[in-house]
Structures are given as structure tokens and as C-alpha cells.
Amino acid sequence: MRKIILSGLGILFIVVSFFIAKKLIDEKNKPKPVKEKVVKTVLIDTVANGTVQIIIPANGSLVAKRRLEIYAEVQGLFKSSKTLFKPGQIYSKGQTLVRIDASEHYASVQSEKSNLYNDIAAIMPDLRLDFPEVFQKWQNYLTGFDLNKTTPQLPEITSDKENYFITGRGIISRYYNVKNLEQRLSKYNIYAPFSGILTEALITEGTLVRSGQKLGEFIDTSVYEMEVALNENYANLVKVGEEVALTNLDKTQTYTGKVSRVNGSVDATTQTITAYIDVTDSNLKEGIYLEANLNAKQEQDAIEIDRNLLSESNEIFIVRDSLLDLIKAKPVYFSDTKVVLKNVPNGTIILKKPVPGAYAGMLVKPFKGTDKTGNK
Incomplete structure (x- = not known):
């Protein structure tokens, strides 16, 4: 029985081997498919x-074109006013920004002005006798002298004798001393040189202000300036007065600027040249980042x-x-x-x-x- 089973398996193996060999021979003789040429569209x-208009892209942040850093030149207490000295406060041109208590210095100015008036009054009798031809103009000066107003300019001296006489009495030196004190008195009030907004305030009401102390910053919000760095190869392509298209980072707002200045020197480190673009818009704020497209050249x-x-x-x-x-x-x-x-x-x-x-x-x-x- 065992021999019969082994014989059957052997015959089955021979038959299977025959069919496998036949299949391999048929596949070997089968022709290979020809690849079609791929034509790309x-x-x-x-x-x-x-x-072609060559446009140079650049970017930068806005800064106020006119900026005032407020410093004190005198010492005294900071006085309050109707307008609070706070960041964001708007001031008109000529409006008082800072008021420092000047009562002590004002008294010194008035005292010196009074001394000048007294000195001139003391020489009037001598002028009447020795210089009758100039007496009237000095008399008119005294008549128009007002201690509550700015000291008027001294009458014009027309002769050497008059000059020696007036100078010898100390009138000239007294007059310039008064003008010096008046000039210093004006520094106790700081006025806005242009309409704008206060962006920084470093003092509050009652602060003791010292000479040389920084008090704040004030900017003009009507015109902003953007500084952009350009490759030095484009230095001769950018012209002052050319209009520039500006956009914000989100590309949702567009503005029109104008090249106001181009630096005359190239940065030795970066080999770039700096151009400045002026832009005016009520919606702009200092520090906003913008992208610019400068029309440089037509090729x-x-x-x-x-x-x-x-x-x-x-x-x-x-x-x-x-x-x-x-x-x-x-x-x-x-x-x-x-x-x-x-x-x-x-x-x-x-x-x-x-x-x-x-x-x-x-x-x-x-x-x-x-x-x-x-x-x-």
C-alpha cells in the first residue's frame, strides 16, 4: 500500500512539472508589448x-516725518492746564504743551526791568542839559516802558558822545541782562510748533522738572515717512518725486506715496541705499508696516x-x-x-x-x- 501511494505522488509530480515547464516556454516566446511614446501637454x-515696467519691491514701517522730543531747559514744578499732558492727547499749533512754574524767575525779571527803568530815569536830567537833541527820544522810551510787557528795544544811538554817556551809565549792559532773563522766562512754557498728537509723556502734574530732563514726544500726524533699503544697483533708477504704490501686509488697503529723498551714500555693510517715501492718509498710524512697489525703470x-x-x-x-x-x-x-x-x-x-x-x-x-x- 505504501508503494502504491509513493508511486502515485511521483506520477502527479511529473505531470505538474510538465505543465509548469510548458507554461514557462509559452511565456518566453510571447512578444513584448511596445511602449507608447508619452507626449506631454x-x-x-x-x-x-x-x-516692461521694472518695479522694485521694498518694505518698512511708518514714522512721523516731523517729531518733537520735548526737553526742559529750566527747573520748576510742572503746572496743570486744561489739556492733560497724556499720550494720545491732540494739540493744535501754538497751544501750550508744558507749563513750568516760573513765579520766582518772573519776580527776578520784573526786578531787573525796574532797575533798568530807574537807571534810565536817573540820567534824564543830564540828557536834558548836555544832550538836548536826544532827550526827547529817551523821554518817549520811558513813556512807552511797561513792566508787564516785553522790554522794548533801546533808542538808536546816533553819536559817539551819546554812546559813551549811555554806556558809561551801565544802561546797555542792564538792558541786555533784562533781555537775557526774559529769554529764559520764555522757556518755562513750551508750545506746539505744529498740530499733532502727544505719543509719550514722562511727567505728571506736580512733577519737579529739572533742566535737561526729557518730558515727552510730540509728532505731526499729517505726514508719515517710510524708510526703505534698496540694492545699490537700483540707486540710479529711483528718482525723487516719483509716486509709489503702498499696501498693508494683508493687501486690503492701498495708499499712494511719493519719494521725498534718496540718500547719497551706500551703506558699506549691506551695500544698500536708503530712500524715503512720504505718505499722507488719516487712517495711518506711526509704526504700521507697509510694502512699497517703486516704479524704477522702463525696459x-x-x-x-x-x-x-x-x-x-x-x-x-x-x-x-x-x-x-x-x-x-x-x-x-x-x-x-x-x-x-x-x-x-x-x-x-x-x-x-x-x-x-x-x-x-x-x-x-x-x-x-x-x-x-x-x-x-
């Missing part, structure tokens, strides 16, 4: 050279394409007889996403979008229809 464009007989269509060897793909080919081009300006090219003949068919794995000699066919951007 590409977006194309036809070259039409023209004038003639040029085209603008996506930057990734230009190879590192300054070549671009063209379509010739349904095959890709490479030609040389001359780049004249690079932006983040675009490149401006010259020396590309009119009528040349170029790729509009890059093709993965593209090579010279690749078989392609133009796409017929409309792409996602709406271009045919």
Missing part, C-alpha cells in the same frame, strides 16, 4: 517684445516671465516642431517671482508654465483650451 505663449524690447522658467545657465525652453529646445536669453532684472528678459526673438513659442522633467528634444503638444488663470 504644455501651456505655451508667443513672445511679443515690448516695454524696452523685453518680456517678463516666471522666474522658474529660466535655468541657471540663463536658458529658456521653446517649442519647435512639437519638440522642446533651449535658447539663450539675457536677464536684466530679477524679482521674487518674475524675471525680465531680452534677446528673445518675437514670435518665439515659449513655455508658460514649467514642465517637470523637461529636456531638449522632449515631444510635447500645446494645450488647447483655458488654464486656471483664464489664459488661453
Whole structure:
């Protein structure tokens, strides 16, 4: 029985081996399938050279063009006023920003003015006798002298004798001493040189202000300025007075600025040149970050394409007889996403979008229809 089972298994193995061998022989003789040539569909464009406006992108934050750092030149207590000295407070031109108690200094000014008046009055009898021709003008000066007003200028001295007499009595030195005290008295009140807003306040009512102490900052909100750094290669392209398109970071607001100044020197560290753009808008605030597009130059007989269509060897793909080919081009300006090219003949068919794995000699066919951007 055992021999019969072993014999049957052997016969079964031989039969299975025969069929497997036959199948392998049939598959070996079967012809291999011919691979079909893959023809990629590409977006194309036809070259039409023209004038390309080169736009230089830049960015920066706004600062007030007119800024006043308020410092004290005298000492005294800071006095309160109807308008609180607080950040965000609006002041008109000529309005008092800071009032420092000047009562002690005011008394000194009045005392010195009184001494000047007395000195002039003391020489009047001598003027009547010795210089009758100038007596009247000095008399008129005394008549118009008001202790509560600014000291008027002394009468014009017309002769050497008069000059020696007046100077010898100490009138000239007394007069300039009074004017010096009056000038210092004016420093106890600080007025707004322009309409604007207080952005920083370092003192409060009752603070003892010391000479040289910073009191705050005041800015003009009518005009802001943006400082941008440009590559020194573009220094000769940016002109004062050119309009500039500005946008916020979200691209939701647009503004129009104007180049007001261009620095005459190049930063030795960064090799950049600084340009300043003025912008006026009631919605702007100091510190807002904006992006600028400066119209730098118009390039003639040029085209603008996506930057990734230009190879590192300054070549671009063209379509010739349904095959890709490479030609040389001359780049004249690079932006983040675009490149401006010259020396590309009119009528040349170029790729509009890059093709993965593209090579010279690749078989392609133009796409017929409309792409996602709406271009045919």
C-alpha cells in the first residue's frame, strides 16, 4: 500500500512539472508589448517684445516725518492746564504743551526791568542839559516802558558822545541782562510748533522738572515717512518725486506715496541705499508696516516671465516642431517671482508654465483650451 501511494505522488509530480515547464516556454516566446511614446501637454505663449515696467519691491514701517522730543531747559514744578499732558492727547499749533512754574524767575525779571527803568530815569536830567537833541527820544522810551510787557528795544544811538554817556551809565549792559532773563522766562512754557498728537509723556502734574530732563514726544500726524533699503544697483533708477504704490501686509488697503529723498551714500555693510517715501492718509498710524512697489525703470524690447522658467545657465525652453529646445536669453532684472528678459526673438513659442522633467528634444503638444488663470 505504501508503494502504491509513493508511486502515485511521483506520477502527479511529473505531470505538474510538465505543465509548469510548458507554461514557462509559452511565456518566453510571447512578444513584448511596445511602449507608447508619452507626449506631454504644455501651456505655451508667443513672445511679443515690448516695454516692461521694472518695479522694485521694498518694505518698512511708518514714522512721523516731523517729531518733537520735548526737553526742559529750566527747573520748576510742572503746572496743570486744561489739556492733560497724556499720550494720545491732540494739540493744535501754538497751544501750550508744558507749563513750568516760573513765579520766582518772573519776580527776578520784573526786578531787573525796574532797575533798568530807574537807571534810565536817573540820567534824564543830564540828557536834558548836555544832550538836548536826544532827550526827547529817551523821554518817549520811558513813556512807552511797561513792566508787564516785553522790554522794548533801546533808542538808536546816533553819536559817539551819546554812546559813551549811555554806556558809561551801565544802561546797555542792564538792558541786555533784562533781555537775557526774559529769554529764559520764555522757556518755562513750551508750545506746539505744529498740530499733532502727544505719543509719550514722562511727567505728571506736580512733577519737579529739572533742566535737561526729557518730558515727552510730540509728532505731526499729517505726514508719515517710510524708510526703505534698496540694492545699490537700483540707486540710479529711483528718482525723487516719483509716486509709489503702498499696501498693508494683508493687501486690503492701498495708499499712494511719493519719494521725498534718496540718500547719497551706500551703506558699506549691506551695500544698500536708503530712500524715503512720504505718505499722507488719516487712517495711518506711526509704526504700521507697509510694502512699497517703486516704479524704477522702463525696459524696452523685453518680456517678463516666471522666474522658474529660466535655468541657471540663463536658458529658456521653446517649442519647435512639437519638440522642446533651449535658447539663450539675457536677464536684466530679477524679482521674487518674475524675471525680465531680452534677446528673445518675437514670435518665439515659449513655455508658460514649467514642465517637470523637461529636456531638449522632449515631444510635447500645446494645450488647447483655458488654464486656471483664464489664459488661453
